[in-house]
Amino acid sequence: DAGVIQSPRHExxxxxxxxxxxxxxxxxxxxxxxxxxxxxxGLELLIYFNNNxxxxxxxxxxxxxxxxxxxxxxxxxxxQPSEPRDSAVYFCASSxxxxxxxxxxxxxxxxxxxxx
Amino acid sequence: QKEVEQNSGPxxxxxxxxxxxxxxxxxxxxxxxxxxxxxxxxxxxxxxxIYSNGDKEDGRFTAQLNKxxxxxxxxxxxxxxxxxxxxxxxxAGNQFYFGTGTSLTVIP
Numbered sequence: 525d526a527g528v529i530q531s532p533r534h535e536x537x538x539x540x541x542x543x544x545x546x547x548x549x550x551x552x553x554x555x556x557x558x559x560x561x562x563x564x565x566g567l568e569l570l571i572y573f574n575n576n577x578x579x580x581x582x583x584x585x586x587x588x589x590x591x592x593x594x595x596x597x598x599x600x601x602x603x604q605p606s607e608p609r610d611s612a613v614y615f616c617a618s619s620x621x622x623x624x625x626x627x628x629x630x631x632x633x634x635x636x637x638x639x640x
Numbered sequence: 641q642k643e644v645e646q647n648s649g650p651x652x653x654x655x656x657x658x659x660x661x662x663x664x665x666x667x668x669x670x671x672x673x674x675x676x677x678x679x680x681x682x683x684x685x686x687x688x689x690i691y692s693n694g695d696k697e698d699g700r701f702t703a704q705l706n707k708x709x710x711x712x713x714x715x716x717x718x719x720x721x722x723x724x725x726x727x728x729x730x731x732a733g734n735q736f737y738f739g740t741g742t743s744l745t746v747i748p
Contacts (some may be wrong), residue, residue, distance in 0.1 A: 566740030
């Protein structure tokens, strides 16, 4: 079975440009998460969805960040305009049910973003 | 106070030794606890979960949970160079939190 699929794997963009990261969760998983990882701050939860509905976006750093999940098999994380401090690895992850009940979170391979 | 705290390390142990990784958490209502391993440049992957006080063993790995003291630990016996990675503690209560991870290096 395919895991969580993310694209692009690597992106280098100039400051001010729009960045769109894409994710396909594992089929049948009800929960989808977007995380950002940096050396300084570790793994930060940006937003998560349950059955395509955003549940908690309190981790989204500012209005430049937005996320959508138009259907059960696709989600996007958009940064507009991008800034150098957005450089990080962005992980998409999914879980079959609520991870707070002990269900495993499965991570994609990450999108490595560099904003110059 | 962070929800989940780990010593960032780096922790270095010789091959064959026991590596001990520790994690404390602040939400006393937390019910589920996880250890993820992350190799450099890769994504985190689950290696163990524990829900009840005491020890849980899986091969060379043992997770220990003490809810009264609010800590969870991971012991790696007979450490191998392939165990060199960052180990992330995760705790599930009202929310789901990851620690910042402990970097482990096993020296051949």
